[in-house]
Amino acid sequence: MKKERLYEKLEDYKRASKRLDEAIKLEIHHDIIYDAVIQRFEFTFELSWKLMKMFLEYVGVSEIKSPRATIREAFTYGLIEDGDEWIDMMIDRNKTSHIYNEEEAKLIYMKIKNRYNDLFKQLADKIEKEINNI
Template sequence: MTRERLHRKLEEYRRACKRLEEAINLPLNHDIVYDGVIQRFEFTFELSWKLMKMFLEYAGVTEIRSPRAAIQEAYAYGLIEQGEQWIAMMIDRNKTSHIYDEKEARLIYDKVKNKYYKLFNQLRKRMEKEMEIEQ
């Protein structure tokens, strides 16, 4: 694991956060907005746990094989503060890829807009700070 690869992954994560922000700021005048936000949420979540995993491996924490393990280790390390909310986010992310229920999709949309986006940004800021400290 190189520092350069970690920087590239962080930059990829930043772009995903920005794209998610763009989506949640769109007016809800078409159902496709819900679909787009959920799709971007799925993508951002995948990048978030992989970024956590990559950073933790760089820091010497190994044997992370799943999103849940990455979240638990990131919480223990102090990369994230609301471990339970991240686990809830992971559960919602899993729901979005296995079922499609309009009511459930709208509930997840609300969580993305009002909770999860903030968690993604907190991780982004913490990672930027961690990477800045190392320079």
Template structure:
């Protein structure tokens, strides 16, 4: 993997993270906003763990086969600070594919707006710094 490809993946993630942040700041007065935030969260989370994986592979860590493995290695490497919250985010991301319960969707929406969005934005800033260093 080239450094240029790593930058491309970072830019894709930054764009998704920015769009999620934009959606999180909208007033959730109707369900379509909640649905949109959850969908943007799903997409942004997928890009985050794939960026972790690609970055770690670039640095020589190549035995990552799953989002959980990427999170574990990213935590060990220092790319993320709160491994438990990232695992919670993974669990909630997996739930979003099968949410039929409006109450559970609202609970996940609250976690996205109160916790996950900040974790993703922090990861974006840190990855930008780390990639510039290599």
């Protein structure tokens, strides 16, 4: 894999993260805003763990097959600072795609707004620095 491919994946991830950030800033006049934020969160999460996996494979960490394993390796490597919060994020992402409960959706929305969005931004910054240093 070439370094340019990592940059491309990073740019895709940053675009998705920016779109999530834009959705979070919308005032909630209708429940559809919750749905939009959650859908963008799902997409951004998928790109985040795949970006981490690609980066880790690029630097020689192989045999990563799942989001959970990727998060663990990313924490060990130092790409993310709080592995437990990323695991919580993964669990919430799984909840949003398998069940729909309005109260649960609103709780997850608040986590996205108050914490997960920052974790996504931190990951982008960290991976960009790491790629530049390779």
